[in-house]
Each structure stands twice: as structure tokens, then as C-alpha cells.
Amino acid sequence: MGATKSKKNNGPTMAERADIHELYEESVQNVENEVEFLRTTFSELRGRTAYSFREDFCGTASLACEWVKQGSEYSSIGVDIDASVLEWGRNNRVDRLAPEEQARVSLIESDVQTVETPQVDILAAFNFSYWIFEERAQMVTYMRRCFDALKDDGILFMDMFGGPESFEETKEKTKHDGFTYIWHQAKFYPVTNHMQCYIHFKFPDGSKIKRAFSYAWRLYTAPELRDMLLEAGFRDVTVYWEGEDEDGEGNGEFTPSQTGEADLAWIAYIVAEK
Numbered sequence: 678m679g680a681t682k683s684k685k686n687n688g689p690t691m692a693e694r695a696d697i698h699e700l701y702e703e704s705v706q707n708v709e710n711e712v713e714f715l716r717t718t719f720s721e722l723r724g725r726t727a728y729s730f731r732e733d734f735c736g737t738a739s740l741a742c743e744w745v746k747q748g749s750e751y752s753s754i755g756v757d758i759d760a761s762v763l764e765w766g767r768n769n770r771v772d773r774l775a776p777e778e779q780a781r782v783s784l785i786e787s788d789v790q791t792v793e794t795p796q797v798d799i800l801a802a803f804n805f806s807y808w809i810f811e812e813r814a815q816m817v818t819y820m821r822r823c824f825d826a827l828k829d830d831g832i833l834f835m836d837m838f839g840g841p842e843s844f845e846e847t848k849e850k851t852k853h854d855g856f857t858y859i860w861h862q863a864k865f866y867p868v869t870n871h872m873q874c875y876i877h878f879k880f881p882d883g884s885k886i887k888r889a890f891s892y893a894w895r896l897y898t899a900p901e902l903r904d905m906l907l908e909a910g911f912r913d914v915t916v917y918w919e920g921e922d923e924d925g926e927g928n929g930e931f932t933p934s935q936t937g938e939a940d941l942a943w944i945a946y947i948v949a950e951k
Contacts, residue, residue: 692884734806738766820909
């Protein structure tokens with residue numbers, strides 16, 4: 678957990694009372710929309726329903742839990758190397774499910790590079806966590822592991838971000854109900870595309886959680902990712918680009934695109950078919 682800073686007062690600050698995992702999910706995740714995108718895209722591409730799901734770097738397992746809510750035939754596997762965040766997920770997300778839903782969620786503490794699981798219809802690596810593999814050979818090896826973990830007609834879903842603002846050292850603040858989320862791109866090295874990023878939280882009482890989350894990544898481009906996925910054995914790789922609302926902002930609707938748009942900052946999905 679990041680350092681908590683605050684003004685002096687007579688009781689616990691808002692930062693001291695806050696739960697960083699709850700703050701993170703409210704700031705950056707919408708698991709209902711993600712499940713809908715996974716479900717509909719798989720159905721459109723395969724003409725059948727996907728029932729089995731695995732999420733790598735699953736963190737709190739909110740997405741894995743949301744997946745099994747679809748019905749009694751749905752199962753999910755969450756893989757993460759961090760035992761503490763998996764324990765939080767068990768206590769705060771899995772335990773909120775009905776008993777029969779809990780039985781269809783399996784959380785595994787393991788390295789995604791070596792874990793062995795039953796083959797699934799869909800494997801997802803979201804929130805850019807797979808960018809931890811900064812060496813190209815390591816990334817291709819991981820993608821091959823994903824390929825092997827999928828059923829014969831399985832699909833790998835990944836997300837990515839880009840645009841000129843991605844190559845800058847900058848801070849972006851977003852206000853939420855009761856706190857401000859701060860995305861901080863602290864360092865970027867153009868020769869390697871290595872970036873050091875943090876998430877901070879600030880509260881109305883002046884208290885802060887500095888570096889609640891820390892990320893050391895390589896910023897990959899869409900062509901790089903597509904080429905590596907094809908090299909890893911996937912037969913078809915498509916980028917799903919976000920549409921815009923009437924104000925020119927992202928509308929949360931993602932559709933296949935061969936070109937994308939020259940936006941200052943964007944988020945997209947990359948969908949790799951086995």
C-alpha cells in the first residue's frame with residue numbers, strides 16, 4: 678500500500694479510512710461492461726456461447742466473479758502472483774457471491790508464465806498488466822502460453838492504450854464521489870519505451886495516498902502486439918477501437934478497426950483468435 682499523507686486532525690483521515698482496492702475498482706474498472714464485451718464479441722466471432730473464462734493478473738477477481746453471475750454453466754479462473762490481493766478478492770468479492778456461484782470461481786496464486794489450467798473459451802489480460810514483460814521474447818513466450826491455455830476455437834482478449842500523450846511524463850486527475858484519482862506517468866524512456874507509472878488518491882480533507890499502486894511497464898504499440906500475437910500462433914488479430922459520443926469523448930462502444938484514429942490518448946482492445 679502506498680504512503681498516506683495528511684494534515685493533522687483529531688481523528689482518522691479519509692485516506693486512512695480508505696480501501697485502495699475499492700478506490701481502484703471505482704476509478705478504472707467496469708466489469709459489467711467488460712463481461713458484455715467479452716460475451717458478445719465471442720458470440721459474434723464464433724457463433725456460440727463462451728462459458729469458461731480465465732483472467733490473468735486478475736487482482737481482486739471482480740471480473741472473474743462477474744463472469745459466473747451469468748448462469749450456472751459459467752465458470753472462471755483468476756490467476757495472480759500477489760497473495761494479498763487474491764485474499765482481499767476472496768474476502769470482498771468471492772464471498773459476496775451466492776454459494777453455488779462461489780463454487781464456479783477458482784483463484785490461483787501463480788505466475789502466469791508457468792501456471793497450468795484447464796483450457797478455456799476466453800482468456801483475458803486486462804488493465805495493461807501484461808506490459809510487465811518488457812523483453813519481446815518474454816512477451817511472445819507469454820502469448821504462446823495463452824494460446825496453449827485456450828480451447829481450439831478460443832479467443833484471447835487484451836487491452837492497450839496509446840496516443841502522443843502516452844509518451845509524456847504527466848499527471849491526469851479524475852474526480853470521483855469522495856476522492857480524486859490521479860494517474861501519474863512519472864518516467865518515460867524513448868529508447869526502450871519503458872515507463873514508470875503510479876496511481877495516487879486525494880481526498881476532500883486534504884489527505885492523500887501516494888503511490889497506492891506502482892507499475893513498471895514497456896509501452897507497446899498496436900502493430901508490435903499484433904505481430905507478436907501472430908508469431909505466437911494466433912491466426913487472426915483484430916483491434917477493437919472505441920467510438921465517440923457527440924462531445925468527442927469515448928462512448929464505451931468498441932468495434933473492429935483497421936486504422937484507428939489519431940487521438941491524443943486512446944484505449945482499445947486487441948482480440949486474438951486461435
